[in-house]
Amino acid sequence: MTVRDGLTTAFRVPRRAPAPASFTRAGRHTRRTAARRLPALWRGRVGDPRWVRPALLALLIGTAVLYLWDLGATGYANTYYAAAVQAGTQSWRAWLFGSMDASNFITVDKPPAALWVMGLSGRIFGFNAWSMLAPQALMGVATVGLLYATVRRWSGPGAGLLAGAALALTPVAVLMFRFNNPDALLVLCLVAAAYAVVRAVDAAATRAGVWWTALAGALIGLGFLTKMLQAFLVLPALAAVILLASAAPLRRRLVQLAAGAGALVASVGWYVLLVDLWPSDARPYIGGSTDNTLLDLVLGYNGLGRLLGGEGNGGGGGGGSSTGFGGTAGIGRMFNSAFGGQISWLLPAALVALVAGLWLTRREPRTDRTRAALVLWGGWMIVTGLVFSVMGGTIHPYYAVALAPGLVGTLGVGGREVWRRRDHPAAGVALALTVAATAGWSVVLLRRTPEFLPWLRWVVAVAGIVAAVALLVPAGTWQRLGRDAGRRVLPVVLLGALLGGAGGSVAYAVQTAATAHQGSIVGAGPATGSAMGGGPGGGQGGPGGGQPPAGQAPPDGGGQGGGQGGGPGEAATSSELTTLLTAADSRWAAATVSAQSASGLELASGTAVMAIGGFTGSDAAPSLAQFQAYVAAGDVHWFVASGGQGGGPGGGEDSVGTQISEWVAAHYSATDVGGTTVYDLTQPSS
Incomplete structure (x- = not known):
């Protein structure tokens, strides 16, 4: 019945x-x-081996634990973005534009999409470190799950699980999915766009193919509203997959690409038009721009400036060096002391897997899904890696998190294909070479941090050698030794390959999750002791790195739990200064030079603080005349002296910060409040 x-x-x-x-x-x-x-949830799809769904659930739960465990210890992480999140919980206009303060003086120097997510979380759950960082961690879990689903569709669950686990345990991914920089949302958008493209190719003969491509374009657009042109680095790979692997006629493939391009333009254009058509006197100044427009920020500071260097972006000389953060530009940058421990553990293996996979699929038809997957993930890896390598402007090692999905996706797909054909002599050599190269490079990286688990490099080396030698032995040899010999050897080979290939990366990932990271310059893993080049623990300065924020002591353990001194961490503002700002009833409780200085004051007091000159104090906002008008109107109560020579970090002698600081010192009396010099702008000196 x-x-x-x-x-x-x-x-x-x-x-x-x-x-x-x-x-x-x-x-x-x-x-x-x-x-x-519940059993169906545990069993998974019909036809899957019984281990697939439990392994996937274990991967997602393990990732969630790794990313969420003791998350509150990180505090406000990067106070520059934390202050903007706080402002977004106090003012919807600040939320919309990504303003540094609730009174909407100046925005952060990035689009606000990541701030939208954290700001909404703060409005729902109340603003605190956990409500700000938990969405970032959950984005990491979602990214791992989406990567698994994307790789699985064309290469099977084994490749998907390998790629997902490798991403979850990539040190820079652990860092960024436990931090409040925009990179977490950017990577989620890019992986989601890759999933949409895979679905578009599978549905190429139907209208659904066009809609999936449009969705991919919209997701790239959301990535642009997160971190601008960096989102476009995956476009060549996504377009190539549709053009080369889709079974649809060429005309339909071009229609799909046009739909994706149209969706991308629409998803970006609405916000660019909104900002640039909004009256400039009724919105905040666009931080990082030279003319108060979002378009200038896209093409200048966050566009060509990042690639070519120049004013505000470092580079422009020094023998090809860009900045002290990422080391010398060149093909080897992803392996240097700044980037190596963040991302490159599995890079040799991914490169070998890409070449071997493309060779093994060279005779397959145009629509072969394995080769299409290699084009997708390999193209992502090659284009992103090359651009990061040759950038002449500001680049930080944590940018490498955008490279991670392409790298591990290539490894999962190529590794699966080589393993599937391991009886072929060339495949056996490729497997052995992959394991040996990965283990050898891991030993090199571990030697850069000699005090961190010194025994681990020996374990990695021995395991890699054993696994590589075993993989060189033809399969027929094991069969001649008996059926049980092969069964006994296979687990040993796999264990050796895992230890040799991933032992160092996993150790760095766990160390990263167990360390509180704060400041604007952060890195994964233990300190390398590099003085320059942006390596973790390098003690580099950079924007805001040379001076502590106004009202704060020098950051303790800025980037690496004590290893880095770049940018402000969550240092304490004196209770006397906090009380002073909280009691102010003006539009801005105070003004200070640079957002680096203003952010700590805002977080401590919950008030709006004018960040003169933006991030580093070098933006031309406000002019001296504008600031004088604000003071005359009673909009600013206090001026808090920054740690620099009046101009603040990055200000310079001719900066607006220097001009305003000198004018304030000449017309108002200084007072010491909790060890900080402040000026009462409501009481001119006689």
């Missing part, structure tokens, strides 16, 4: 209350159905 028949019978009992569901046939059927749901 069906459920419907059972319910009808139950309700036809005259003048009696319906029997409880547990006593009806329908109830028994419902309970049996509910009882099947």
Whole structure:
């Protein structure tokens, strides 16, 4: 009897209350159905090996634990973005534009999409470190799950699990998914766009293919609203997959690409138009721009400036060096002391897997899905890696998190294909070479931090050698030794490959999760002791790195739990200064030079603080005349002296910060409040 028949019978009992569901046939059927749901969730898809779904659930739960564990210890992480998140919980206009303060003086120097997510979380749960960082961690779990789903569609669950686990345990990914920089949302958008492209290729013969491509374009657009042109680095790979692997006629493929391009433009254009058409006197100044427009920020400071260097972006000389953060530009940058421990553990293996996979699939038809996957993930890895390597402007090692999905996706797909054909002599050599190269490079990276688990490099080296030698032995040799010999050797080979290939990366990932990271310049893993080049623990300065924020002591453990001194961490503002700012009833409780200085004051007091000159104090906002007008109107109560020579970090002698600081010192009396010099702008000196 069906459920419907059972319910009808139950309700036809005259003048009696319906029997409880547990006593009806329908109830028994419902309970049996509910009882099947949990096992079905555990078993997974029909036809999958029994280990697939439990392994996936273990991966996602393990990732969540790794990213969420003791998350509150990080505090406000990067106070520059934390202050903007706080402002977004106090003012919807600040939330919309990504303003540094609730009174909307100046924005952060990035688009606000990541701030939108954290700001909404703060409005729902109340603003604190956990409500700000938890969405970032959950984005990491979602990214790992989406990467698994994307790789799985064309290369199977084994490749998907390998790629997902490798991403979850990439040190720079652990860092960024536990931090409040925009990179977490950027990577989620890019992986989601890759998933949409895979679905578009599978549905190329239907209208769904066009809609999936449009969705991919919209997701790239959201990535642009997160971190601008960096989101476009994956476009060549995504477009190449549709053009080369789709079974649809060329005309339909071009229509798909046009739909994706149109969706991308629309998803970006609405916000660019909104900002640039909004009256400039009714919105905040666009931080990082030279003319108060978002377009200038896109093409200048966050565009060509990042690639070519120049004013505000470092580079422009020094023998090809860009800044002290990322080391010398060149093909080897991803392996240097700044980037190596962040991302490059599996890079040799991914490069070998890409070459081997493309060779093994060279005779396959145009629409071959394995080769298409290699084009997708390999193209992502090669283009992103090359751009990061040659950038002449400001680049930080944590940018490498955008390279991670392409790298691990290539490794998962290529590694699976080589393993599947391991009986072929060339595949066996490729496997052995992959394991040996990865283990050898891991030893090199571990030697850069000699005090961190010094025994681990020996374990990695021995495991890599054993696994590589075993992989060189032809499969027929093991068969001749007996059926049980092969079964016994395979686990040893796999264990050796895992230890040799991932032992160092996993250790760095766990160390990263166990360390509180704060400041604007952060890195994963233990300190390398590099003085320059942006390596973790390098003690580099950079924007805001040379001076402590106004009202704060020098950051303790700025980037690496004590290893880095770049940018402000969550240092304490004196209670006296906090009380002073909290009591102010003006539009801005105070003004200070640079957002680096203003952010700590805002977070401590919960008030709006004018960040003169933006991030480093070098933006031309406000002019001296504008600031004088604000003071005359009573909009600013206090001026808090920054740690620099009046101009603040990055200000310079001719900066607006220097001009305003000198004018304030000449017309107002200085007062010491909790060890900080402040000026009461409501009481001119006689």
